[in-house]
Amino acid sequence: MGSVLPSADYITPTHGDYALFSVGQRPRVPRHPTGVVLAQNEAQVVKSVLCAQKAGINHVVPRAGGHSYEDFSSQDNAIVVDIAAINYVTVTANNGDTGLAKVGAGARLGKVYSDIFNQGGFNFNGGTCPTVGIGGHVSGGGYGMVARQFGVAADRVVSIRMVLYNGTIVVANSTQHQDLYWAVRGGGSGSFGIITEFVISVFKTTQNAMFKIAFDHTKQKELLAAWMRYFPSSDARLTTQYNVDKHGSTLVGQFLGTKDQVQKMIQDSGMLSLGGIKEQTWSDNCNSVGAKAFMWTSSCDRVDILNVPTYLSQNDKEYSKSKSDYGSVLLPQAGIDAVVDGLANSPDWAWIQFEALGGVFATIPTNATPYVHRDALFSMQYAVSMQKGQDRTAPNYQWILNYEQSLKPFVNGQHYQNYCDMDIGPNYGVAYWGQENFDRLKKIKPRYDPHNIFRSEQSVPLQ
Missing domain, CATH: 3.30.465.10 (Uridine Diphospho-n-acetylenolpyruvylglucosamine Reductase; domain 3)
Known part of the structure; x- marks a missing residue:
């Protein structure tokens, strides 16, 4: 491989940077690829794909940011083609x-x-x-x-x-x-x-009003109920995330309008009147790039946070286990109880994030693209910290498995494909894309990859 790609870095197990590049940013699942190509342009991608097969390695894995929750962007005995440098x-x-x-x-x-x-x-x-x-x-x-x-x-x-x-x-x-x-x-x-x-x-x-409101833990069930009632059917210009852990919760959002307008909406939601507010941050007339920065810094001025390196370091790697669900109906009180009560005895780094859907989502057919989750009202992502080398027998992993079971009666069985989860099992295709879309994807697959060169544990299979 290295002789065919003289201007690209080719990293093998004997290379000093193999530990860094052999896995992505979520390396909880250990991976041992045959080699990693740091491709600098499209021509090197072509050479990498052809050279791998010429060398008898019929398994090629693309990697861009490397944030796959199950580290699908690296595979054992495969050639990983890292395209992070193709970033114009x-x-x-x-x-x-x-x-x-x-x-x-x-x-x-x-x-x-x-x-x-x-x-x-x-x-x-x-x-x-x-x-x-x-x-x-x-x-x-x-x-x-x-x-x-x-x-x-x-x-x-x-x-x-x-x-x-x-x-x-x-x-x-x-x-x-x-x-x-x-x-x-x-x-x-x-x-x-x-x-x-x-x-x-x-x-x-041109108008971006940003806000972040932190609450203590005293009214978590009431706050979640208020969020459920209001935000999935709110003005489409308003998008929110509601993050909950055992210590409290945070409502963060972006409104494509003015601060005065969105403050009235948040007041109308009933969340502010429940009390327990620890901190509030509101920003008016934030430009669109400042709005991206706000989500990480609570400031529209810290746009430097967006200046990320082409390749990340070992310090950027995170060991965690994440899951996702979608809700087609609002959580009843029993579902709200399951969310909050399940967090009460959670590990220290465990949380759940709710995102309101509705808006334009409800106007797009579920088969318009493979992204099938158009008619859901909200999504949930929940996660727990892990340690390097831990598997599903670890206490934190067992906690999230139990938490998932407690939420199951209140969700629709769909999962977000970008929050991949090997616990879903063999029916992942229907869970991610729906039966109709999955069937269509399986028909398309052999037209472009008839030998299944590009694959992972949850890729689209050959028919």
Whole structure:
């Protein structure tokens, strides 16, 4: 491999940086790839795919940001093609309030947000974590803080470039390779090839009111009930996250309007009148890149938080176990009790995050893209810390398994594919994409990857 790719770093088990690059940022699941290519451009991606097969390694894994919760972006005895350095961001069309941008599929979200803002004041409806790579994020859907107005990130993908198993480069959009274009906007999962470029539709949000309200633990059930009643059916310009742990809770959100308008909405929700407020932060007239920074710093001025490195360090790795669920009906009191009571005796680093859906989600058919969760009212993500080397027998893992069971009566059986979870078992395809979409993905798979070169434990299988 190294002789074929002289200008790319090829990292084998004897390399000093193998421990860093052999796994992603969530390395709870140990992985031992044959080698890792740090590709600098699309041509090196092509060479990597072809060279691996020539060497008898018929397993190639793409990696952008490396944030897979089960570390699917690394696999035993495979060649990992790390595309983090393919991270260019160029606004190619500016039509005033909207535009187009070409983005290298390895670009981290922080760089995407900064660059499109600096090239015309644009925004994009991706997630909140600046170190996540756009490649995996968009391929699984991509939820962010303007989602109730603009949908998931995959909804604004105009076209993609992909390297196939045989080295062919294809462009997929609404007029060519339409089946692949449909598949990768929520059903990618490293299943069809290696995406090297996205063309995304960007937009301007000139009014961004941000807020963060921290509550103590005294009224957690009442606060969650109030959040449930109000936010999934609120103004689509308002997107919120509600985070709960045994010590208290935090409501954080973005409103595409003024502070006065959103303060009235939060007052109308009934949450403020319940008391127990420890801290409030409100920001008016925050620009769109400052709004991204606010989610991590509670300040619209700390845009430096978005300046993330191309490759992350060992210190950035996190050992945890995460799960997700969707709710098609609001949690009844028994469900609220299960959420709060289950956290009472949780480990110290354990939490649950609620995100309100509704808004534009309810207007998009569930088969428009593989992202099937359009008709849910809310989503839940919950997580617990782990230690390196621990498996599912560890007390913290057992806690989250029990917590999951306590919530099961109140959710719809769907799970978010970007929060992958091997505990789902063999029916992961239906849980992530729904039966109809999963069946369609399985028909598309052999057209582009007939030998199943691109695979993981939860990739789209061959028929």
